[in-house]
Amino acid sequence: QSFRIAVLKGDGIGPEIVDATLRVLGKVEELFNVKFEYKEGLIGGIAIDETGTPLPDETLELCRDSDAVLLGAVGGPKWDNLPTDKRPERGLLKIRKELDLYANLRPAKVWEPLIDASPLKPEVVRGTDMLVVRELTGDVYYGEPRGIFEEGGKRVGVNTMRYTEDEIRRVVIKSFEIARKRRKKLTSVDKSNVLEVSGLWKQVVEEVSKDYPDVELEHLYVDNCAMQLVRRPSSFDVIVTGNIFGDILSDEAGVVVGSLGMLPSASVGDKHALYEPVHGSAPDIAGKGVANPIATILSAAMMLKYSFGMDKASDLVEKAVEETLNQGYRTPDIYSQGYNRVGTQEITDKIIEN
Amino acid sequence: QSFRIAVLKGDGIGPEIVDATLRVLGKVEELFNVKFEYKEGLIGGIAIDETGTPLPDETLELCRDSDAVLLGAVGGPKWDNLPTDKRPERGLLKIRKELDLYANLRPAKVWEPLIDASPLKPEVVRGTDMLVVRELTGDVYYGEPRGIFEEGGKRVGVNTMRYTEDEIRRVVIKSFEIARKRRKKLTSVDKSNVLEVSGLWKQVVEEVSKDYPDVELEHLYVDNCAMQLVRRPSSFDVIVTGNIFGDILSDEAGVVVGSLGMLPSASVGDKHALYEPVHGSAPDIAGKGVANPIATILSAAMMLKYSFGMDKASDLVEKAVEETLNQGYRTPDIYSQGYNRVGTQEITDKIIEN
Ligand SMILES: CC(C)[C@H](C(=O)O)[C@@H](O)C(=O)O
Ligand SMILES: CC(C)[C@H](C(=O)O)[C@@H](O)C(=O)O
Numbered sequence: 001q002s003f004r005i006a007v008l009k010g011d012g013i014g015p016e017i018v019d020a021t022l023r024v025l026g027k028v029e030e031l032f033n034v035k036f037e038y039k040e041g042l043i044g045g046i047a048i049d050e051t052g053t054p055l056p057d058e059t060l061e062l063c064r065d066s067d068a069v070l071l072g073a074v075g076g077p078k079w080d081n082l083p084t085d086k087r088p089e090r091g092l093l094k095i096r097k098e099l100d101l102y103a104n105l106r107p108a109k110v111w112e113p114l115i116d117a118s119p120l121k122p123e124v125v126r127g128t129d130m131l132v133v134r135e136l137t138g139d140v141y142y143g144e145p146r147g148i149f150e151e152g153g154k155r156v157g158v159n160t161m162r163y164t165e166d167e168i169r170r171v172v173i174k175s176f177e178i179a180r181k182r183r184k185k186l187t188s189v190d191k192s193n194v195l196e197v198s199g200l201w202k203q204v205v206e207e208v209s210k211d212y213p214d215v216e217l218e219h220l221y222v223d224n225c226a227m228q229l230v231r232r233p234s235s236f237d238v239i240v241t242g243n244i245f246g247d248i249l250s251d252e253a254g255v256v257v258g259s260l261g262m263l264p265s266a267s268v269g270d271k272h273a274l275y276e277p278v279h280g281s282a283p284d285i286a287g288k289g290v291a292n293p294i295a296t297i298l299s300a301a302m303m304l305k306y307s308f309g310m311d312k313a314s315d316l317v318e319k320a321v322e323e324t325l326n327q328g329y330r331t332p333d334i335y336s337q338g339y340n341r342v343g344t345q346e347i348t349d350k351i352i353e354n
Numbered sequence: 355q356s357f358r359i360a361v362l363k364g365d366g367i368g369p370e371i372v373d374a375t376l377r378v379l380g381k382v383e384e385l386f387n388v389k390f391e392y393k394e395g396l397i398g399g400i401a402i403d404e405t406g407t408p409l410p411d412e413t414l415e416l417c418r419d420s421d422a423v424l425l426g427a428v429g430g431p432k433w434d435n436l437p438t439d440k441r442p443e444r445g446l447l448k449i450r451k452e453l454d455l456y457a458n459l460r461p462a463k464v465w466e467p468l469i470d471a472s473p474l475k476p477e478v479v480r481g482t483d484m485l486v487v488r489e490l491t492g493d494v495y496y497g498e499p500r501g502i503f504e505e506g507g508k509r510v511g512v513n514t515m516r517y518t519e520d521e522i523r524r525v526v527i528k529s530f531e532i533a534r535k536r537r538k539k540l541t542s543v544d545k546s547n548v549l550e551v552s553g554l555w556k557q558v559v560e561e562v563s564k565d566y567p568d569v570e571l572e573h574l575y576v577d578n579c580a581m582q583l584v585r586r587p588s589s590f591d592v593i594v595t596g597n598i599f600g601d602i603l604s605d606e607a608g609v610v611v612g613s614l615g616m617l618p619s620a621s622v623g624d625k626h627a628l629y630e631p632v633h634g635s636a637p638d639i640a641g642k643g644v645a646n647p648i649a650t651i652l653s654a655a656m657m658l659k660y661s662f663g664m665d666k667a668s669d670l671v672e673k674a675v676e677e678t679l680n681q682g683y684r685t686p687d688i689y690s691q692g693y694n695r696v697g698t699q700e701i702t703d704k705i706i707e708n
Contacts (some may be wrong), residue, residue: 089547119478119584140494140515141548148554151518157554159515161494165508191598193443194495197511200502226602227609230473230584244545248580248602255581 002035003308006066008043008059011088012281013291014072020293020348021070021300024317027352028304032313039066043095044074044088044281054091060098068307069099069274070300073281096136101267101274102167103174104134104246105302108233108253108263113325117258117334120230125257130236131182132253133175134246136267138167139197141243161197163242168204174268175240176212185237187218189225189245201242222249229253254278261292261333264299266306273307275299289343292331294321297351320354327354356389357662360420362413365399365442366635367645368426374647374702375424375654378671381706382658386667393420397449398428398442398635408445414452422661423453423628424654427635450490455621455628456521457528458488458600459656462587462607462617467679471612471688474584479611484590485536486607487529488600490621492521493551495597515551517596522558528622529594530566539591541572543579543599555596576603583607608632615646615687618653620660627661629653643697646685648675651705674708681708 007022009015025036041059048054054074063069075088084090095101109129110118118125143160150156172188179186188205190198202219209217220228222245229236229249233256241249254263263278277295285291298321305314329350330339342350361376363369379390395413402408408428417423429442438444449455463483464472472479497514504510526542533540542559544552556573563571574582576599583590583603587610595603608617617632631649639645652675659668683704684693696704 084547084550084553087547093548119475120473121475124473143512147550155519155554155557157515157517157549157551158497159549159551161513161515162510164505164510191601193438193441194447195511195513196438196501197513199438200509200511203509223601223605226580226606227614230606230609245602247545247577248599251577252580252584252606255584260581 002037003067004037004039004065006063006069007038007040008069008071009040010043010072010074010281011045011076012073012283012286014044014074014281016287016289016291016344017277017293017296018070018072020344021296023348024297024352025300028313028317031316032310034308034310043071043091045076045079047091048079048082048086048088054086054088055094060095063095063099063272063274068303069272070303071274071276072296073277073279075281076283093141095274096267097142099272099274100137100269101272102135102137103171103268104136104250105178105266105268105306106132106134106250106253106263106278108132108250108257110257111262111322111325113322114258114262114334116336118256120233120256124231125233128233128236128257130233130253131178131238132246132250133171133178133238133240134250135167135171135241135243137243138163139243161195161244163197163200165200165204168201169208172205172208172240175238176208176215179215179238180212183237184214185216185218187220187225187236187239189220189222189239189241189249191222191245193221205240225249226252229256233257251278259334261295261331262298263295264302266299266302268306273303275303289345290332291344292333293344293348294331297321297348320351323354324350356391357421358391358393358419359657360417360423361392361394362397362423362425363394364397364426364428364635365430366427366637366640368398368428368635370641370643370645370698371631371647371650372424372426374698375650377702378651378706379654382667382671385670386664388662388664397425397445399430399433401445402433402436402440402442408440408442409448414449417449417453417626417628422657423626424657425628425630426650427631427633429635430637447495449628450621451496453626453628454491454623455626456489456491457525457622458490458604459532459620459622459660460486460488460604460607460617460632462486462604462611464611465616465676465679467676468612468616468688470690472610474587474610478585479587482587482590482611484587484607485532485592486600486604487525487532487592487594488604489521489525489595489597491597492517493597515549515598517551517554519554519558522555523562526559526562526594529592530562530569533569533592534566537591538568539570539572541574541579541590541593543574543576543593543595543603545576545599547575559594579603580606583610587611605632613688615649615685616652617649618656620653620656622660627657629657643699644686645698646687647698647702648685651675651702674705677708678704
């Protein structure tokens with residue numbers, strides 16, 4: 001069997017961590033008798049430098065023609081002063097919309113060997129294993145009208161929060177499906193005590209829930225959820241919410257369990273899917289061989305599972321990561337005294353070995 | 355000297371915690387030779403029951419005629435199934451708007467004797483003393499158009515994020531003024547990499563900052579701020595942000611430092627001000643004499659400072675609370691083994707004594 005993977009390395013540490021991940025995928029090819037075909041495309045700052053736009057059409061075509069997209073990281077200080085609509089991040093927003101990647105899956109789980117990396121007390125965070133499903137192609141990110149207008153000589157900023165019932169339904173169905181395969185608990189997060197768009201969100205969640213009587217459903221207001229993530233993180237299984245609330249809560253959930261360098265993500269639609277680490281391009285350490293490739297390697301593990309149906313290979317990669325941590329290997333970002341401090345190459349070698 | 359205080363006890367534990375607070379204010383009258391005149395008004399569920407609306411006009415008039423408003427808590431399961439626009443919470447939104455209470459001040463500080471109540475490790479949270487300034491009369495809470503509409507036979511939910519430059523400027527000025535009296539650091543939180551309304555927010559912050567060269571200014575994206583509040587809470591001094599981001603972040607900041615039962619708030623405008631605890635009406639423990647009155651007492655301390663200019667009296671109340679905690683008195687919500695478990699009356703007595 002063979003799969004086509006679009007590889008977008010991006011900026012900063014992007015190339016190093018993607019290269020490390022491709023080495024791990026090489027081992028998977030060997031062990032599971034599959035073939036991955038890679039094609040590279042430009043995205044982000046490097047794409048701006050070479051083509052003038054953060055997401056060139058060729059890259060988009062490449063992604064459409066592939067079975068999955070593997071992305072490194074985009075952005076950096078070099079492009080920070082560009083106007084908002086020309087910045088590397090626009091490449092991300094555009095690719096999500098163009099490929100209709102409406103569900104962003106953000107697992108946040110505590111790795112027992114790294115439990116001390118969490119700012120939370122071990123007894124609070126222990127056992128946490130949740131997945132935030134963030135809607136990714138609607139909400140105030142894309143709603144019209146938007147802009148800075150003049151009214152009576154004064155500037156007024158406007159954005160529009162907007163969801164159609166179909167946009168809500170598809171991501172909610174996906175979340176129930178995922179919850180059904182996990183611990184069968186879904187928390188829907190909204191602000192329906194104030195916002196009509198949240199009122200509709202909640203209605204649709206209630207409607208869909210009728211088809212999933214086996215999944216326990218809980219509704220939380222977004223402010224309350226922001227508290228409970230810190231207070232009782234281990235009580236969550238799957239959380240589903242809109243684009244802007246999800247942006248905030250998924251990052252919060254990530255930091256609760258510890259290191260950003262460990263967090264993978266998948267952005268999936270009905271036809272396409274993109275896998276990338278949650279962390280940024282870390283330009284300050286780029287090229288030094290010390291970047292932590294684990295978030296990208298775990299993103300690739302998600303790709304094996306969600307895009308290629310290779311659940312066993314996916315589990316194996318996760319286990320190899322866990323084993324490597326158990327053996328005491330740590331890149332500088334997750335290093336603490338008494339452990340074995342290693343670079344990108346070395347930790348990747350260990351993971352492959354395991 | 356004499357001040358008129360509108361007293362809105364509200365629902366659930368509201369009456370008990372407000373009564374306790376009035377006893378503390380009685381002691382302040384004695385010690386500082388001032389007179390407080392109280393007039394009571396209805397708000398929330400009890401107002402719905404007695405008048406059919408969560409914020410009757412008489413209450414609003416009473417508040418307009420007072421030097422400050424002291425509020426208990428509103429809401430409860432009894433009114434939870436009313437339509438959104440009839441619920442007790444609407445009373446809150448209306449009073450904020452009608453009295454133009456545009457700046458919600460939410461201090462979040464660690465009380466050293468309660469440091470173990472925080473879900474965070476003591477070494478992460480120790481020394482945290484921040485104040486979130488949340489804009490309270492604009493943003494997606496009030497923006498038009500809003501509603502659930504039909505488009506091609508499908509439901510569409512819409513709300514509008516909207517800020518004028520004047521709305522932004524006044525709350526930002528207030529925040530710089532507050533920062534100047536504290537540790538001279540202001541963090542402005544937005545999502546200007548995606549939202550135009552945030553772009554305008556950031557512009558106005560930059561403009562205002564020219565008048566405050568002595569205050570260090572930092573900009574954070576809201577998703578990053580949600581992480582840093584958990585990761586490095588003690589590095590924040592004053593945080594200023596819009597209504598919806600502030601709703602989320604101020605609650606998150608509150609839980610980071612520990613118990614909800616300890617968190618006061620002030621909502622201030624140019625003419626009026628309202629003081630209330632952050633926690634809700636806790637109907638499950640109402641009338642049992644076990645509610646923690648400290649958040650309301652500390653809200654009254656904020657009133658002394660911000661509305662009456664009685665800084666010394668305010669500090670004294672805070673010190674009395676701290677002393678009482680040091681002596682080991684704890685209401686059930688903040689109780690842990692080895693301490694002295696007391697009820698509302700008793701902890702209030704101790705605070706008055708101190
Ligand atoms: C860079 C930015 C546009 C993006 C977002 O807000 O979606 C980022 O924060 C993310 O979460 O992927
Ligand atoms: C009850 C609700 C309308 C309110 C808000 O969102 O403002 C509450 O969460 C608060 O923070 O005071």
